[in-house]
Amino acid sequence: MTVGSGQSVLIVDDSPVMRQMLFKLFESQGFTVVGQAADGEEALELFEQLKPELTTLDIVMPKLRGTEVLERLMAKYPDSRIIMASSVSDARTVMHCLKIGAKQYIIKPYDEEKVMQAVRKALDIS
Amino acid sequence: MSISDENIAELFEQYKDEVRETIETLDNELVNLEQDPSNSETIFSLFRHMHSLKGSSKMFNVDNIATIAHRLEDLMSMIDKNNAILTKYPKIVDLLFKGNDIFREIISRLEDDITYTAMTADHMAFVGEIQSQIEKINRRDSQLVDAAKKLIEDIEALIPALEENEAELIKKDVSEVNTGLALATLEEDGVNQIRYNYNGADLTETVRTMDEILGKFKEEKATSEDGENFLAAANKLYASLADVATEDAMGLIGELGDGLNLFTERELEMDQMTVEFFSEMLEGLKQKFQVEVEAPAVKTSRSSKSSSAVKEPQVKTIRVDEAKIDLFLESVGRLITKSEILNHLQFSFRQAGVDIGLLRDFATVSRTISNDIVNLQRSIMEVRQVEMNNILKKFPRLVRDISHKIGKEAEMVIVGERVPIDKSLLDDVEQAMVHIVRNAVDHGLETPDERLAAGKPRRGTVGITVTQEEAAILIEVADDGRGLDLEKIKTKALERGVISPEQEGTLHEKDVEMLVFSSGLSTKDQATDLSGRGVGMDVVMTNLKKWNGEVLIDNRPGKGLTVGLRLPVTNTLLTKEAIMIRVASSTFCLPLEFVNEIVTVPKSDVHHHKEGAVFRHRDMVISVIDLKGLLGLPDETYGAGVPEDGSPEAVSSVEGSLVFVILRGKNENRQSILADEILGQQKIVIKEFELETFRKLPYFNGLTLLGDGRVVLILDTDKLLES
Structure with missing residues (x-):
């Protein structure tokens, strides 16, 4: 049994290797990765185009920080399911993201279990 | 299903490629940084790359790179917040280059030996170097102390050259600043001490509260008030953990966040699973931070050493520290006024025909002192800042x-x-x-x-x-x-x-x-x-x-x-940036914070009504305050007024067009002053009028001394806007 059943996922991270890793992880768990963005602006563009069911969002990225991407997305699409996946771990950032609507916040380094646990919660998969 | 070993091996290859690429980028950015240490884009880029390097290295358990990148990220983050650090500690760039060389060494060793991921003695020594650099910067107060010490040295060197009564005045200020310094140094230690104690006591108290309330939830006896208290305590815990800022604390913060999310979503109710979750989290916390939560009744005077360290928080003394800082600020304020004396002296020396070499030396010292004062002021302001x-x-x-x-x-x-x-x-x-x-x-x-x-x-x-x-x-x-x-x-x-x-x-x-x-x-x-x-x-x-x-x-x-x-x-600084304007033949000073914009408007676009002149600028009607009329100055603006001297960079109202200074009002209703010429911008120290007679001047609220010894009146925009 895989966790996912074809749900669409957008991966946002400025590191290609992190994107690749998440890509493999999601694909192996039955999700469809519909897009990958390497910076904040690209993330907004791709989100508009693809309207993914789930988004993983890094914070420290070129052009636009993940926290801003989150703010903008939540303002426009308050029902978005977004998981923050970052190595930024100060409490205020974590609190802030959760407060403005991120479903989960996972701190790097994360492993398959941690990611899937967050995904389950974010998508209400039991 | 999960990611296979083959996949991991492939990802690891990609990781190494990415690190190599990052090393190249870091090299380039470091060269850029050396050439332009204040370029905030370069600084942020370096921070971001260190941050990414830390993140991905952690994922692949490459501890040595992760640890070094982490410390360098901290360093870059400090510089990102205040890039004056680089000017003060130019050696940081060498440190960053060295770090990059170590990354390069590790990546090449990893080719042959994939277990080369632990910190070697050299790596640790390097992290120690970064750490001591960070500590140096971290002592924010030490910047202040350094600046003040330097200032005193410079001033003391100058005293023999001064007239007796001036020397006396300055000596008094120097001793005041010295007292302030001693207090500031004391305060630094005091504050650290308090912060430490506060954390310990706070953590214990918070954990105890959370434990108690959890117990009530477990027995399903919790009231809505308990729920709120729990939330408050958990938030406090968040703050304490953030102050501790270690890896352990961060892990706990993540867990706490998960739990709180559940808790608030259910409107401060808890099911047994959530109770379990929080209990486990608190247990982990107690172990990691050696928090001893003992029942208050068991506590005796002979209790263990560790619990006696966690005594009543001593936060109250902070109030006193603030007052000390204010005192210090005041004495620096007086010193600033005195430094004007130096400017005057320089002027009179020149008038008296003092030897040009001596004059130049004097000017250099005087300039250094005024720079020192600016630095000192900035440091004090930083100390006074809170979030x-x-x-x-x-x-x-x-x-x-x-x-x-x-x-x-x-x-x-x-x-x-x-x-x-x-x-x-x-x-x-x-x-x-x-x-x-x-x-x-x-x-x-x-x-x-x-x-x-x-x-x-x-x-x-x-x-x-x-x-x-x-x-x-x-x-x-x-x-x-x-x-x-x-x-x-x-x-x-x-x-x-x-x-x-x-x-x-x-x-x-x-x-x-x-x-x-x-x-x-x-x-x-x-x-x-x-x-x-x-x-x-x-x-x-x-x-x-x-x-x-x-x-x-x-x-x-x-x-x-x-x-x-x-x-x-x-407006919390002692000196202000201001522009000097010429109106008719008088020079006035206008603090920059009251200036919204300076615009040139063709004369034909200024319309005259019976209430006065107005012009349109960016869809706003801007009225013109008749300054010349108010002050009784001759007005030839709309006649044949041509400025008498035109220094090359000066903006002036020449024939055909007029220069207006649009004021920043208390609301969006904009008003402006017609200036015959903008003479320039400079730092001024505002002096309030000492004589009662001057206080009655209707449109001025003080005066300032220019470097050349001239006294210039400061326009009171409040009164002008009301006129």
């Missing part, structure tokens, strides 16, 4: 309480908790914000039924956004309520005699909006005990005026209201 969070944290509760009381539903969104603000502003800003937020909930937001009828979500939103602008802090309180009803405000203002019937016709939309801030006006028909008495909003104005703040109103009838407060940062 906006100090004020903001109480608003969610306030909004909740008010809305509950009057049967409304409101949600609070806050952005900008970390923006720094000068401590001296805290009380006034908080008071003003309380009034605005109360009004937003009480007057702005509709009842749930009204909202639903208007097609809005049942629950209203009140948002506070704090933005740091270049020379100001902008605090905006926005609601999605009904907005201002201008007609109703006008009617009320007439009724209460705030405006006269004659005035009514001449009021612009913006003027009506500003009436909200006048005393004795409330448009809510029924006064509530919260905000309906029409007192309160005028407090906002009084407080703002004190700090030369500005109110901005964005009224969206039916959709909401945004009230912005803009507070210039500069």
Whole structure:
């Protein structure tokens, strides 16, 4: 049994290797990765185009920080399911993201279990 | 299914490629940094790459790179916040280059030996180097102390060359600064001590509270008050953990966040699973931080050493420390005025024909001293800064309480908790914000039924956004309520005699909006005990005026209201940037914080009405204050006025066009001053008039001494705008 059943996922991270890793992880768990963005602006563009069911969002990225991407997305699409996946771990950032609507916040380094646990919660998969 | 080993091996290859690429980028950026140490883009890019390197190295358990990158990221983050650090410690660039070489070494060794991921002795020594650099910078107060010490040395060197009475004056100031220094150093140790104790005691107390309440939840005896107390304690725990800022703490923060999410989603209720979750988290916390939570009854005077270290928090002394800082600030203030004497001396030396070499030496020292003072001032200001969070944290509760009381539903969104603000502003800003937020909930937001009828979500939103602008802090309180009803405000203002019937016709939309801030006006028909008495909003104005703040109103009838407060940062500094303007043959000084814009307007575009001249600029009608008329200066502006001397870079009103200085008013109604010439911009120290006679001057609020010894009057924009 895989966790996912074809749900669409957008991966946002400025590191290609992190994107690749998440890509493999999601694909192996039955999700469809519909897009990958390497910076904040690209993330907004791709989100508009693809309207993914789930988004993983890094914070420290070129052009636009993940926290801003989150703010903008939540303002426009308050029902978005977004998981923050970052190595930024100060409490205020974590609190802030959760407060403005991120479903989960996972701190790097994360492993398959941690990611899937967050995904389950974010998508209400039991 | 999961990621296979082959996949991992492949990903690891990609990881190494990425690190190699990052190393190249870091090399390039470091070269850029060396050439332009203040380039904030380069600095941020370096920070970001260190951050990514840390993240991905952690994922692949390459501990050595992860650890080094982590420390370098911390260093870059400090520089990102204050790039003056690089000028002060240029060796940091070498440190960064060295770090990059170590990354290169590790990556190449990893090719042959994939277990080369642990820290070697060399790596540890390097991390030690970074750490000591960070500590050096971290002693924020030490910057202040350094600056002050240097200042004193320079001044003392100068004393023998001075006249006796001047030397006496300066000696006195030097001894005051010395006292201040001693206090500041003391304070540094004191504060660290307090912070440490506070954390320990705080953590224990918080954990105990959370434990107790969890027990009640477990037995299903918890009340809603318990729920709220738990939330408050958990939030406090968050803050304490963030202060500790170790890896362990961060892990716990993640868990705490998960738990709190569940807890708040269920409106402060807990099922047994959540209770379990929190209990486990707290157990982990107790182990990791060696928090001993003993029942109060067991505590005896002979208790173990570790618990005696966790005694009553000694926070109270902080108050005293603030006063010391103020004292220090005052003596530095006096010193600044004295440094003007140096400028004068330099001037008179030149007049007296003192040897040019000596004069040059004197000028150099004098310049160094004024630089030192600026640095010292900046350091003091930094010490005095606190985060906006100090004020903001109480608003969610306030909004909740008010809305509950009057049967409304409101949600609070806050952005900008970390923006720094000068401590001296805290009380006034908080008071003003309380009034605005109360009004937003009480007057702005509709009842749930009204909202639903208007097609809005049942629950209203009140948002506070704090933005740091270049020379100001902008605090905006926005609601999605009904907005201002201008007609109703006008009617009320007439009724209460705030405006006269004659005035009514001449009021612009913006003027009506500003009436909200006048005393004795409330448009809510029924006064509530919260905000309906029409007192309160005028407090906002009084407080703002004190700090030369500005109110901005964005009224969206039916959709909401945004009230912005803009507070210039500069007004807490002792020196101000100002522009010098020539009006007729007189020179005046105008602090830059009151200047909105300087524009050149063709003479033909200035229209004359019987109330005075106006011109249009960016869709705004800007009226011209008749300064020459007010001051009784000859006015040939609209005749054949041509400036007598034109220095090359000076902007001046030449034939055909006029230069206007648009003032930053208390509201959006803009007014301007016609300047015959803008002479330049410089730092000034404002002196208040000492003689009673001068205080009666209608349009000036002080004077300043220019470097050349000239005395220039400072225009009082408040009075000008009222004229």
